[in-house]
Amino acid sequence: MKIFKNKALLTLTVFILVTIVGCKKSTVKAEGIDSTQTATAAKFRVVGYLRYEDNLLDEANAIDMSKITHLNVAFINPDADGNFAADANLQKVAQLAHSHKVQILAAIAGGLPPTYFSKLMEPAMQAKFIANLVKFTQDNYLDGIDVDIEQSLINSNYESFVTGLAAALKAKGKLTTAAIATVYATSYTDKALASLDFINVMSYDKTGPWKPENPGQHSPYTMAVEDLAYWSGTRGIAKEKLSLGVPFYGYGFGTNAPADLTFSAIVAAYPGAENQDQVTVPGGGIVYYNGIPTIKSKTQLALEKAGGIMIWQLRQDAKGPNSLLGTINTVIQSHTN
Numbered sequence: 001m002k003i004f005k006n007k008a009l010l011t012l013t014v015f016i017l018v019t020i021v022g023c024k025k026s027t028v029k030a031e032g033i034d035s036t037q038t039a040t041a042a043k044f045r046v047v048g049y050l051r052y053e054d055n056l057l058d059e060a061n062a063i064d065m066s067k068i069t070h071l072n073v074a075f076i077n078p079d080a081d082g083n084f085a086a087d088a089n090l091q092k093v094a095q096l097a098h099s100h101k102v103q104i105l106a107a108i109a110g111g112l113p114p115t116y117f118s119k120l121m122e123p124a125m126q127a128k129f130i131a132n133l134v135k136f137t138q139d140n141y142l143d144g145i146d147v148d149i150e151q152s153l154i155n156s157n158y159e160s161f162v163t164g165l166a167a168a169l170k171a172k173g174k175l176t177t178a179a180i181a182t183v184y185a186t187s188y189t190d191k192a193l194a195s196l197d198f199i200n201v202m203s204y205d206k207t208g209p210w211k212p213e214n215p216g217q218h219s220p221y222t223m224a225v226e227d228l229a230y231w232s233g234t235r236g237i238a239k240e241k242l243s244l245g246v247p248f249y250g251y252g253f254g255t256n257a258p259a260d261l262t263f264s265a266i267v268a269a270y271p272g273a274e275n276q277d278q279v280t281v282p283g284g285g286i287v288y289y290n291g292i293p294t295i296k297s298k299t300q301l302a303l304e305k306a307g308g309i310m311i312w313q314l315r316q317d318a319k320g321p322n323s324l325l326g327t328i329n330t331v332i333q334s335h336t337n
Contacts (some may be wrong), residue, residue: 044309044332045069047177047200048242049107050315052076060093063314065100072177074147074313075110076136082120082129084136094141103143105175106136107236108147108292121149121157126164134168145177146200154187166195179245179310181205182227185235190243193237200310203227209260215253217277217288219246224298228305240307246298248316248324250278250289257285261318263324274322295324299331 047070053059056073063071073093078084090106097104109117120129135144147162160170166176179200180188193199206217232239250266252258258281261269266289270279278288290298304307309328317325 002245012018014064039051043069044303044336045198045243045310046328046332047072047308047310048092048308048314049312051068051075051167051313054104054313056089057092057096059315060096060136064104064325065097065102067325068102068311068314069308070143070177071097071102071104074103074106074107074146075113075148076106077108077110077117078120078132080114080116080119082125082132084132084139088137090140090142095318098141103175103205104141105144105146105177106142107146107148107179108133109150109153111150113149113153117154118153118157120204121155121161123157126157130161130165130168133165134172134174137174138223141284142174144169144177144197147176147178147196147302149178150186154184158187159189159192162192163195166197180231182230193235196241198241198243198307199231200243200245201227201231201306202245202310204245208251209253212233212253215286215288217253219290221294221297221301224301228301232305235282238307239305242306243308243310244302244306245310245312246295246328248289248311248314249312250287252281252285252287254283254285256283257281257287261287261289262319263289264316267318267322274318290324292322292324292327295327296331300327303332303335 039143043106046068048063048068049072050059050063052073052075072088094104098171119125125234137144145165147165149158162176162178169176176195177198179198179202181202206218206220206223207214207216208218228242228244231237231242248263250263252261266279266287267274273279274292276291277294278286280286299309311325314325317323
């Protein structure tokens with residue numbers, strides 16, 4: 001996929017210039033909070049990404065934490081020397097997540113990472129960068145790091161970086177996860193993947209505004225089936241280790257179609273769109289996305305063929321009965337009850 005997860009158009013990469021910008025068990029203590037969570041393969045994961053906005057705490061407070069198990073804050077990157085600073089806003093969100101027994105991770109890199117990110121992965125800087133990442137999780141009460149390294153950065157340094165980071169975080173009782181895309185399948189080594197606590201499969205962005213000549217659904221159900229079959233079958237990864245990624249946004253093609261829309265905006269603009277996977281806009285263009293029926297089917301697929309589901313991204317959801325997160329939760333509850 002040119003995996004931008006709607007990042008090419010929506011994602012603001014948060015990085016630090018001077019200041020800020022599995023593990024089986026993770027214990028966090030902060031301001032009187034002693035949060036100890038245990039992650040087990042038997043518990044179905046709901047991993048939600050949250051973009052780091054101007055007021056991260058307000059964004060986090062708008063999420064129904066009772067419906068997720070992991071919160072990935074995206075994207076938090078260091079300065080050119082690999083240094084991070086403590087972030088009071090992030091610390092407050094970590095405390096909020098832990099109060100709901102939700103594990104929180106910082107997602108690094110992203111579809112549009114800082115240009116210097118590749119240098120931080122090189123042997124000369126890798127050890128320092130890993131040490132700084134571990135310290136960052138400790139300073140900000142995080143449960144781990146989500147490695148969202150994409151495209152050309154999945155290079156010869158990827159394996160040593162991921163395995164080194166995983167070993168360092170595991171020693172501190174913290175998680176290392178990664179977002180991966182099947183389009184880059186041959187770039188991920190078995191050793192790198194084996195070091196991860198779990199893997200978020202980005203089963204979306206098959207096409208998009210960067211491919212105007214290829215209009216259509218960017219995250220079809222068939223893609224989800226094929227992605228899980230590849231990673232669990234061809235690559236032999238235990239299904240419990242896989243989280244199936246689903247989109248809470250759509251892409252437009254054709255006359256007058258917006259390049260991208262959140263699911264919330266789609267259902268607000270087009271009544272009844274929640275039960276479809278595409279809508280035609282005035283002028284004839286089409287917006288493609290995943291509606292409630294497809295999200296239900298993908299959640300059922302994940303319950304059968306994976307260990308969790310992953311969402312890019314939580315604040316793009318609609319409210320009330322049209323909520324895709326609510327749909328996911330309903331399917332999970334009906335499966336477990």
